[in-house]
Amino acid sequence: xxxxxxxxxxxxxxxxxxxxxxxxxxxxxxxxxxxxxxxxxxxxxxxxxxxxxxxxxxxxxxxxxxxxxxxxxxxxxxxxxxxxxxxxxxxxxxxxxxxxxxxxxxxxxxxxxxxxxxxxxxxxxxxxxxxxxxxxxxxxxxxxxxxxxxxxxxxxxxxxxxxxxxxxxxxxxxxxxxxxxxxxxxxxxxxxxxxxxxxxxxxxxxxxxxxxxxxxxxxxxxxxxxx
Amino acid sequence: xxxxxxxxxxxxxxxxxxxxxxxxxxxxxxxxxxxxxxxxxxxxxxxxxxxxxxxxxxxxxxxxxxxxxxxxxxxxxxxxxxxxxxxxxxxxxxxxxxxxxxxxxxxxxxxxxxxxxxxxxxxxxxxxxxxxxxxxxxxxxxxxxxxxxxxxxxxxxxxxxxxxxxxxxxxxxxxxxxxxxxxxxxxxxxxxxxxxxxxxxxxxxxxxxxxxxxxxxxxxxxxxxxxxxxxxxxxxxxxxxxxxxxxxxxxxxxxxxxxxxxxxxxxxxxxxxxxxxxxxxxxxxxxxxxxxxxxxxxxxxxxxxxxxxxxxxxxxxxxxxxxxxxxxxxxxxxxxxxxxxxxxxxxxxxxxxxxxxxxxxxxxxxxxxxxxxxxxxxxxxxxxxxxxxxxxxxxxxxxxxxxxxxxxxxxxxxxxxxxxxxxxxxxxxxxxxxxxxxxxxxxxxxxxxxxxxxxxxxxxxxxxxxxxxxxxxxxxxxxxxxxxxxxxxxxxxxxxxxxxxxxxxxxxxxxxxxxxxxxxxxxxxxxxxxxxxxxxxxxxxxxxxxxxxxxxxxxxxxxxxxxxxxxxxxxxxxxxxxxxxxxxxxxxxxxxxxxxxxxxxxxxxx
Numbered sequence: 128x129x130x131x132x133x134x135x136x137x138x139x140x141x142x143x144x145x146x147x148x149x150x151x152x153x154x155x156x157x158x159x160x161x162x163x164x165x166x167x168x169x170x171x172x173x174x175x176x177x178x179x180x181x182x183x184x185x186x187x188x189x190x191x192x193x194x195x196x197x198x199x200x201x202x203x204x205x206x207x208x209x210x211x212x213x214x215x216x217x218x219x220x221x222x223x224x225x226x227x228x229x230x231x232x233x234x235x236x237x238x239x240x241x242x243x244x245x246x247x248x249x250x251x252x253x254x255x256x257x258x259x260x261x262x263x264x265x266x267x268x269x270x271x272x273x274x275x276x277x278x279x280x281x282x283x284x285x286x287x288x289x290x291x292x293x294x295x296x297x298x299x300x301x302x303x304x305x306x307x308x309x310x311x312x313x314x315x316x317x318x319x320x321x322x323x324x325x326x327x328x329x330x331x332x333x334x335x336x337x338x339x340x341x342x343x344x345x346x347x348x349x350x351x352x353x354x
Numbered sequence: 355x356x357x358x359x360x361x362x363x364x365x366x367x368x369x370x371x372x373x374x375x376x377x378x379x380x381x382x383x384x385x386x387x388x389x390x391x392x393x394x395x396x397x398x399x400x401x402x403x404x405x406x407x408x409x410x411x412x413x414x415x416x417x418x419x420x421x422x423x424x425x426x427x428x429x430x431x432x433x434x435x436x437x438x439x440x441x442x443x444x445x446x447x448x449x450x451x452x453x454x455x456x457x458x459x460x461x462x463x464x465x466x467x468x469x470x471x472x473x474x475x476x477x478x479x480x481x482x483x484x485x486x487x488x489x490x491x492x493x494x495x496x497x498x499x500x501x502x503x504x505x506x507x508x509x510x511x512x513x514x515x516x517x518x519x520x521x522x523x524x525x526x527x528x529x530x531x532x533x534x535x536x537x538x539x540x541x542x543x544x545x546x547x548x549x550x551x552x553x554x555x556x557x558x559x560x561x562x563x564x565x566x567x568x569x570x571x572x573x574x575x576x577x578x579x580x581x582x583x584x585x586x587x588x589x590x591x592x593x594x595x596x597x598x599x600x601x602x603x604x605x606x607x608x609x610x611x612x613x614x615x616x617x618x619x620x621x622x623x624x625x626x627x628x629x630x631x632x633x634x635x636x637x638x639x640x641x642x643x644x645x646x647x648x649x650x651x652x653x654x655x656x657x658x659x660x661x662x663x664x665x666x667x668x669x670x671x672x673x674x675x676x677x678x679x680x681x682x683x684x685x686x687x688x689x690x691x692x693x694x695x696x697x698x699x700x701x702x703x704x705x706x707x708x709x710x711x712x713x714x715x716x717x718x719x720x721x722x723x724x725x726x727x728x729x730x731x732x733x734x735x736x737x738x739x740x741x742x743x744x745x746x747x748x749x750x751x752x753x754x755x756x757x758x759x760x761x762x763x764x765x766x767x768x769x770x771x772x773x774x775x776x777x778x779x780x781x782x783x784x785x786x787x788x789x790x791x792x793x794x795x796x797x798x799x800x801x802x803x804x805x806x807x808x809x810x811x812x813x814x815x816x817x818x819x820x821x822x823x824x825x826x827x828x829x830x831x832x833x834x835x836x837x838x839x840x841x842x843x844x845x846x847x848x849x850x851x852x853x854x855x856x857x858x859x860x861x862x863x864x865x866x867x868x869x870x871x872x873x874x875x876x877x878x879x880x881x882x883x884x885x886x887x888x889x890x891x892x893x894x895x896x897x898x899x900x901x902x903x904x905x906x907x908x909x910x911x912x913x914x915x916x917x918x919x920x921x922x923x924x925x926x927x928x929x930x931x932x933x934x935x936x937x938x939x940x941x942x943x944x945x946x947x948x949x950x951x952x953x954x955x956x957x958x959x960x
Contacts, residue, residue, distance in 0.1 A: 135935075159893070160893055160929065160933070161892075161893035161894055161895070161896050161897050161935070162897055162935060163897040163898065163899070163935055164897075164898055164900075166897075166935070167897075188890070188894075191860060191861065191862050192862060192894060193862045193866070193894075193895065193898075193900075194898070194900070195862075198862065221827075221828055222826040222827045222828040222829065223827060223862070223863075224825060224827050224863055229827065247828055250828055251828065254827075254828075254830075
């Protein structure tokens, strides 16, 4: 990966596609010795494709690089690894001062359903990070859901709607009275997201399901249509 | 009335303010001092308030369409009266009256008992009022013609009225500028042409003597219980030695003011029409009293009132003894009463400070915002119980933190003062300043310099704690002042400081401007554990064009590897020099360093 930047970037990407263990070693070696940011980004992406547990230390190092764009690529790459250190790297990234890095980490943590992210994601939502909403819906437990209901008017309506919507569509979320409260809270929120969330919820249930939260959702949707 | 004035002026001769009047005449001065009731050549005046009832009073004015004048009795802790008034000058007290300009063209005398108007006299509408003075029997004021001065024409005039009735007594014109007058013991004292102090008989307007200063302008004249003082850069005392006209042979007092406060004045500028009113001058001034023999400042202290702050300063060194910070509003008036300093805030609070300790010993409220105030309370001391002296270190630190951006010079002074205090808490205070969120760049730089100069081995734990703070968005913490802390660490060379410095070196949140200081500190400490982090830092950023703007950190890291590392690190540096991805500035630097070999031979890791 020596020489000019374009060729080096192209070489790094090609190494990701190679089914050869030596490609990983080459990528490791190049990243260890340092690369121009654009080439490093390509090398990190390639390393993410390899999913080698041996990459974890190197990816953790780049997850703390001064350049936010490299931190984000490193987070994406490390997310695919089955290594014990991965959650802590992702959780640390939630404290990054760059909002795009936090958003990236939040999304990945949501996708991984990291329960340890529940509290930091709630704090991010309270501090104004909209990107924390949807991932929080994926991991929120009963206590967090109750706190979300109390946050109406204090945090972004959109982020709150996404978080509550995430809770509602989860089969493991409950009990039913809490679902009803979540539905009612969504009904209070303005905008299209709460409507879409309630519609999705209604559609996702079987025809015979007559749970109270569904009835409440339908009542709210009819009321919205009437407006 | 006009005819009577002309007769009177003609009667006292044409010598007053004449360019031919002799100056620095010993016989004239002896006669003047004798009229003042001088003892041994040093005039002595009665102490205490000048008002006839001898009540400690504050007369405070508000401005605007609902302007008011309030008289407040400090001893009784209550307002004596409040009157609607458009006050347009300082209020002057004498006898049982208060005098002030009202509106554009009236001079008003009010009863100090009720505030009722006793008399009202017209002021010239075309000129500027420079000042009013009274001794209870006479009242004089100086006005100055507006516009350009014409050779041979009158520039300024001094007018005398009967204080009790407002009746005109005499009027004198001059072809040179007159300053705001003072009036004491039947004598009128007038700064003249910036160079002279003229002394006139208040009854007749006859000039009795004239002093000329050879070294500095005469910009004010101030009667005090300890004598009459005049000058500009310092205080000349009106005594037998005044005829010399030079500081070395006169009774002359001057404080070595710190550079930050060179504009602070001993008294209002007598030639400034603006200062005949309550102005910003009243918020940035020196408060002083002298010993009864006039030989020095009382308690060897002078006090600087600077907007919201008051500093007691050594009269011999100019260094701070105590400091006071009033919260929120500016202090619009202040006076040295002897035992206490009295301060009046813009929102109408009155605070008394113990002059020796700075402790707040009394508070009052006027109940209205004020634009300025005249304090006539000499000798008044607030009744006090046991009070704690102001903590200088704490107060200076508090002032430096103050978010008000008007006070950069004050803050720089405070840092200089902190550096002089032999208090182990000073390092902690400086650390808190460099890590505080509301510190201006200049103030920060000075605090950082001072911190580096002050730290010693005992400071290591405090520095370590400060360096442990990391930027964390979730925890809402921010590492501040890292470059200053690193500079201090470089001086201490304490191994305990290496781990947090390494963390900052590899932390994405560390400001790029702090990196060079961190690297320098790690190299100075020489801890072996820093070698690999330095190598990682160098490798991570050697190819990053963003570092071209801050090359010093990478250069320092290369030097550090050369000094602390072994042969492997020499090989690494050789690779960095040879690799095409390395930024050209770094390749050149590393190449030169490798060829010079000097640093590598002289130092090794621990």
